[in-house]
Amino acid sequence: xxxxxxxxxxxxxxxxxxxxxxxxxxxxxxxxxxxxxxxxxxxxxxxxxxxxxxxxxxxxxxxxxxxxxxxxxxxxxxxxxxxxxxxxxxxxxxxxxxxxxxxxxxxxxxxxxxxxxxxxxxxxxxxxxxxxxxxxxxxxxxxxxxxxxxxxxxxxxxxxxxxxxxxxxxxxxxxxxxxxxxxxxxxxxxxxxxxxxxxxxxxxxxxxxxxxxxxxxxxxxxxxxxxxxxxxxxxxxxxxxxxxxxxxxxxxxxxxxx
Numbered sequence: 001x002x003x004x005x006x007x008x009x010x011x012x013x014x015x016x017x018x019x020x021x022x023x024x025x026x027x028x029x030x031x032x033x034x035x036x037x038x039x040x041x042x043x044x045x046x047x048x049x050x051x052x053x054x055x056x057x058x059x060x061x062x063x064x065x066x067x068x069x070x071x072x073x074x075x076x077x078x079x080x081x082x083x084x085x086x087x088x089x090x091x092x093x094x095x096x097x098x099x100x101x102x103x104x105x106x107x108x109x110x111x112x113x114x115x116x117x118x119x120x121x122x123x124x125x126x127x128x129x130x131x132x133x134x135x136x137x138x139x140x141x142x143x144x145x146x147x148x149x150x151x152x153x154x155x156x157x158x159x160x161x162x163x164x165x166x167x168x169x170x171x172x173x174x175x176x177x178x179x180x181x182x183x184x185x186x187x188x189x190x191x192x193x194x195x196x197x198x199x200x201x202x203x204x205x206x207x208x209x210x211x212x213x214x215x216x217x218x219x220x221x222x223x224x225x226x227x228x229x230x231x232x233x234x235x236x237x238x239x240x241x242x243x244x245x246x247x248x249x250x251x252x253x254x255x256x257x258x
Contacts (some may be wrong), residue, residue, distance in 0.1 A: 029096035043087025082230025
């Protein structure tokens with residue numbers, strides 16, 4: 001089985017079936033980039049990260065099959081599932097949620113859930129106050145604020161320090177979201193996420209010397225960080241049953257889906 005890039009920026013990697021610990025499949029369908037990672041304990045075995053705008057439903061299962069086949073394992077070998085629960089695309093979140101439940105429910109696998117804003121903060125490459133800003137379209141932005149330590153970054157499954165939530169995810173205008181995170185911050189804030197690309201000029205103008213924009217390469221969720229955070233939560237026992245899972249919807253769903 002193979003996948004054609006069709007002009008998309010696409011990344012695949014495989015490191016071989018190694019390491020100790022539970023075999024974990026982690027999924028992120030919250031944005032236009034599809035992230036899927038296969039890990040065992042602290043070892044990232046394989047991952048897929050590619051732009052699949054509006055086509056996660058068609059791409060997700062073939063990508064999962066590709067990663068599992070590449071490591072010569074099956075769904076029956078999995079010992080846990082990781083999932084980004086949002087906020088993000090309403091349609092994308094439903095695709096990921098449905099797939100994660102279908103994989104986890106039959107074997108009653110534990111599910112490690114993480115938010116898109118936490119993933120962006122952890123992958124920002126910055127320490128201190130970090131505000132994920134996600135372009136929700138229709139003139140809205142999803143914002144949150146985290147305190148990120150200097151030891152946040154490390155191999156999946158390690159005991160690296162997780163970002164601490166200061167402000168929970170919330171929907172608002174770009175200007176309102178910026179004001180929200182700046183007002184809650186005693187010092188400079190690093191902004192990260194797709195809204196930092198869409199509204200870069202506005203954020204620089206309104207934020208003045210209070211903000212710094214993360215590099216564009218850091219403004220998408222990383223499959224490696226997805227595996228890291230889900231592995232940490234699985235190791236710590238911070239999991240849920242498939243039946244308890246709910247997407248984190250922030251804002252009002254569009255009439256015809258997004």
